Amino acid sequence: MIVYTSEKAISALNIKTYDKIEGAQSLLAKYHYDKEKDDVTLAWGCETFYFMGKRGLQVVHAASGLTVFLFNLNYDEPGLIGQQIKSAVGHLFEETVDIHPQLKKFFAAAPDFVFVPLTDKALASQLQRITLETAEGLDFHNYLENGVLRTRKLNSVYNYNKLFAFGKGHKKDTKAAQAFINVLKEHYHY
DSSP, X not given: OEEEEOHHHHHHHTOOOTTTOOTHHHHHHHHHHHHHTTOGGGEEEEEEXXXXXXXXXXXXXXXXXXXXXXXXXXXTOHHHHHHHHHHHHHHHTTTOGGGHHHHHHHHHHSOSOEEEEOOOHHHHHHHXXXXXXXXXXXXXXXXXETTEEOHXXXXXXXXXIIOBXXXXXXXXXXXXXXXXXXXXXXXXXX
């Protein structure tokens, strides 16, 4: 998977983008980038933000608008950020059994996450739109329970109820979770 990451996030999280990695890992990162760079199904956008003084990540699937908010990450190891993205997406669809074969193929197609500077203006615009939308309309405080932010609930409500999809071929009233399912079904022919 390619995670197109804003300069703000690269700097704040000290993320090494694929072109800055050295040694043997640089060959693997470059291989994944070259293999996946033209497949929007495997692309994500990433931006950092703060809530109650803690840093979080907003990660948006480029082909559908599916968005996950991640908190309490280990920023010292970017590979773990990729695992958190997989986990959050898996939790969103854990009860949608008919999509499980496509999810497995999706994550098997690109098991590693490669961070790349965000230069795509359309994706940058969508990240900015979602950032503004969350700042203006999504109150993370509504998802606090006994001082703990319930990110699974937040991600579920955001993708199944509030966020509308973007990208080619989606109707304006398609929720992001459904758009993501549609993208996977079309891409993996189920």
